[in-house]
Amino acid sequence: xxxxxxxxxxxxxxxxxxxxxxxxxxxxxxxxxxxxxxxxxxxxxxxxxxxxxxxxxxxxxxxxxxxxxxxxxxxxxxxxxxxxxxxxxxxxxxxxxxxxxxxxxxxxxxxxxxx
Amino acid sequence: xxxxxxxxxxxxxxxxxxxxxxxxxxxxxxxxxxxxxxxxxxxxxxxxxxxxxxxxxxxxxxxxxxxxxxxxxxxxxxxxxxxxxxxxxxxxxxxxxxxxxxxxxxxxxxxxxx
Numbered sequence: 001x002x003x004x005x006x007x008x009x010x011x012x013x014x015x016x017x018x019x020x021x022x023x024x025x026x027x028x029x030x031x032x033x034x035x036x037x038x039x040x041x042x043x044x045x046x047x048x049x050x051x052x053x054x055x056x057x058x059x060x061x062x063x064x065x066x067x068x069x070x071x072x073x074x075x076x077x078x079x080x081x082x083x084x085x086x087x088x089x090x091x092x093x094x095x096x097x098x099x100x101x102x103x104x105x106x107x108x109x110x111x112x113x114x115x
Numbered sequence: 116x117x118x119x120x121x122x123x124x125x126x127x128x129x130x131x132x133x134x135x136x137x138x139x140x141x142x143x144x145x146x147x148x149x150x151x152x153x154x155x156x157x158x159x160x161x162x163x164x165x166x167x168x169x170x171x172x173x174x175x176x177x178x179x180x181x182x183x184x185x186x187x188x189x190x191x192x193x194x195x196x197x198x199x200x201x202x203x204x205x206x207x208x209x210x211x212x213x214x215x216x217x218x219x220x221x222x223x224x225x226x227x228x229x
Binding site for chain 2: 034036042043044046049090092103104106108
């Protein structure tokens with residue numbers, strides 16, 4: 001069965017500093033991987049996704065993530081954060097080609113950017 | 116940009132009452148979903164719907180829950196007899212196709228059962 005682990009429940013970081021939000025997954029089949037962001041009192045917005053091909057994917061708002069199959073990881077990074085990046089970030093996995101289309105979400109990481 | 120819209124944004128209901136949450140998916144999308152997020156917890160899959168029938172459901176989606184696409188635009192989630200533990204944010208979502216395709220989420224309906 002699929003599962004997603006986000007090891008850090010909260011990550012405080014100063015403005016303009018780099019940040020990495022960690023995500024590990026487990027699955028016995030090929031997977032598709034996603035990062036979503038949830039701003040306060042809003043829905044989930046897709047940041048980026050990995051389906052196949054290049055393991056480094058770039059998303060919106062300057063975020064990028066790298067798929068590492070051997071380490072079963074899909075960590076999210078940004079070289080320089082802004083106050084406006086303060087939000088909850090969710091990693092999600094979907095099994096590829098299995099006929100199931102649901103996403104399994106991690107527990108989320110709350111990024112707090114400090115001035 | 117097209118978006119998934121949900122109503123109501125917030126509903127308070129008494130335990131045991133029926134609740135219907137409504138959603139208008141993106142117009143050319145064929146797959147529809149409901150997820151929920153209990154306060155402070157992760158987003159959980161409830162059900163997926165394709166071609167006018169449930170394609171998959173989780174163990175959370177028991178007999179108290181049902182989904183329907185009553186016309187060409189709406190997609191509803193009904194909870195027949197609400198319990199306190201049904202209090203959560205319910206997200207509707209849709210996608211063009213299935214596996215690997217981006218799922219677009221609405222802004223959610225916050226349900227409070229008292």
